[in-house]
Amino acid sequence: MERLEEVMRELRGFVAEREWEQFHDPKNLAMAVASEAGELLAEYRWVSNAEADTYSMGDEQRRRIAAEAADVGIALLLLCDRIGLDLIEAIKEKIMLNRRSYPVEQSRGRWRRPS
Amino acid sequence: MERLEEVMRELRGFVAEREWEQFHDPKNLAMAVASEAGELLAEYRWVSNAEADTYSMGDEQRRRIAAEAADVGIALLLLCDRIGLDLIEAIKEKIMLNRRSYPVEQSRGRWRRPS
């Protein structure tokens, strides 16, 4: 079994044991994704772009960042599971769309969508 | 190769072709995670809890929700890749911590952390 499937199975068990499915409708889980993303964001709020890579390597910061990234991932996986969406499949499709929206030649070194 | 690794490899290629590593420091990627999470959130903003499951099944909504969930996933994977963090491992560790913070008996059917 893939590691992602394994972790998904663990998450389902964690939620079921606590009878938390009642709180986990897609609206609440989308809120969980966004509030956890806000906490991840808070880690980098006052750190400059130039310092952000080094900052991420500090032991204490790394532990916190890993925990926040995990929280976002957990909420996102629970949401996808709840609505029967295969996240990996959705990402593959989005990459295909992005290839069309950002053609290599017009997008090289530029972050704006070509108009 | 696991599907997650495959998609990660595709993402790395997508970014490298466009020379976007220069924009993808951890601070900017954390902002990307949060702004994409805000778009996912917007999908459910005016939908009630009671309607959220059914809402997620509508064809048009589903397509949009899948795209937004994918965007969050992509940004999160890029961030983890940038700082050398194994997201699946981080999730497993967080689940272990959550098991301690939310013991089954005190947490059943209750969303508050036991004090």
Add this chain to the structure above:
Amino acid sequence: MERLEEVMRELRGFVAEREWEQFHDPKNLAMAVASEAGELLAEYRWVSNAEADTYSMGDEQRRRIAAEAADVGIALLLLCDRIGLDLIEAIKEKIMLNRRSYPVEQSRGRWRRPS
């Protein structure tokens, strides 16, 4: 002086005393707005729509919600101040735009933008 101007003056003093202008470029302040909004969101994450009004009245919750709403407001005011934007003026203009985007007749009782 209007209360909003008074509070703005207080905020400027608070920041200046601590020499925090160096951290308060518009990018960082936009991150502060979003991460504080994530904390406000977290307050309502597991509360249903039906319970949200009553929930907001509980003493302990109210104290927390007030603090989170204030944090969003503070970050937003600091951002507007930094870029020389009159927030009240911007809101008035946005209401005018919204009146056009959501004409009364087509929008009554419907949250979708008329197409």
Add this chain to the structure above:
Amino acid sequence: MERLEEVMRELRGFVAEREWEQFHDPKNLAMAVASEAGELLAEYRWVSNAEADTYSMGDEQRRRIAAEAADVGIALLLLCDRIGLDLIEAIKEKIMLNRRSYPVEQSRGRWRRPS
């Protein structure tokens, strides 16, 4: 009447005409605050700290940033109005708390909360 009160009165009229109070429970409005904050954030996502002030002055960007800041402000004011919270008062109280959490001497030029 203060400009803030004026704009609040306008917002109430805008919502009432469209019979949108039914969507505007505190949970949904907190989601609106966060999703609008995500859009504001998106404006600065790929802009570096060093460029953020200049970026905010460009005509086209300024128009967009003003609209996003206004959207956050509108959602926040609607939420406060819904739960009967005086935002300015809440901000004043939060500034007082912040004065205690970040004493001038220990906080000068440092963004971390003194431990």
